[in-house]
Amino acid sequence: MKNKTVIITGASSGIGKGIAKYFIEKKSNVVMNSSNLENLKEAYQDLGSPTNATYLAGDISKKETGQKLVNLAIEKFNSVEVLINNAGVFSPKPFLEVEDKDLELYWNVNLKGTYFASQAIIPHMIKQHNGAIINIGTVLVEHAIDGFPATAPLTSKGAIHSLTRQLAAEFGKNNIKVNTIAPGIIRSPLQKKIGVEDADSLAGLHLLNRIGEIKEIAEAAYYLASANFITGETINVAGGHTAGHSI
Template sequence: MENKTVIITGASSGIGKEIAKYFIARKSNVVMNSSNEDNLKKAYEALGSPLNAVYLAGDISKQETGQKLVTLALEKFNSVDVLINNAGVFSPKPFLDVEETDLDFYWNVNLKGTYFTSQAAIPEMIKQQNGSIINIGTVLVEHAIDGFPATAPLTSKGAIHSLTRQLAAEFGKNNIKVNTIAPGIIRSPLQGKIGIEDADSLAGLHLLNRIGEANEIAEAAYYLATSNFVTGETINVAGGHTVGHAI
């Protein structure tokens, strides 16, 4: 991945920031994005203001943001090799309490953001006849939990899982690989935002009896970015969350 260009959305904190750190350390060229410019600038500076990275704030639910990210990548680094659609929002809410505004919010950021940014990047990947798109889903698409009702964000994430497979089918002939990473419970600021004070209390959801760390998602993203023969897959990075239960 040295000198390859990687666009990462949602890169100001948590998993996205850790992915950016991982690729920057391996001499990739990184374009960082987040909707909050102040947080994004702080993240960039916290990573040492690296010369092989730039940042651009913008709302990915708007088509223009994806285009701006691609334009910046081409201007600064001359290619668009990898797109990591990490930006997303997630919070529980009982099904019967969900309103139309909730659906709009999750579908706009999670699904439209992934959709539009991929639309912006794929034409460049077609020109190169090479590329990798990595979407971030969730194990909860395949492993529902009664005590964590989240139909609004989950339906948007489920759509991303489906989009992954269809894009892999449409653009495999162009040597564009499209995959999803489905994380389990990962230590990140997201836990606090949804009211979980002690993320480690959820360790029992995983057969390994611990929650995941953000760098473990970064490792998976790097593997998929460098793999030439994996496409259309959903890779669970979840400590056994989806395959069994400890009793």
């Protein structure tokens, strides 16, 4: 992946920032995106303002943002090989309390963001007959938990899992690989945002009896970005969460 160009959405904090850091250290060219310019600029500076990275703030649910990211990648680094659709929002809420505005939020940011960014980059991948798209889903799509009601965000994430397979089918002939990473419980700022004060208390949800680290998601993303014979797959990076529980 050295000198290859990677667009990462939702890169100002948490998993997205960790993925950006990993690729930057591996000498990839990185285009970072987030909706908040101040947070994005701070993240870029925190990573050392690397010369092999740049950033562009914008609402990823807007079609033009994806196009601007692709244009910036080509203008700055003369190529674009990888898209990592990490931007997303997630919060539990009982099914009977979900309102229209909740569904709009998750479908706009999670699904439309992934959809439109992919739509912007695929024409360039077709031209070069090569590319990788990595979507971020969740193990909860296939492994529901009674005590964590999150139908609103999960339906959008489930749609992303389905989108992954369909894009892999449509563009496999163009040598475009499309896969999903489904994280388990990861030590990130998201946990406190959704009300989990002690993320380690959820270790028993994983057979390895610990929660995951951001770097472990970044390692999976790096592997999929360079893998040439994997497409249409959902890779669970979840310590055995979908196989069973350690309680």
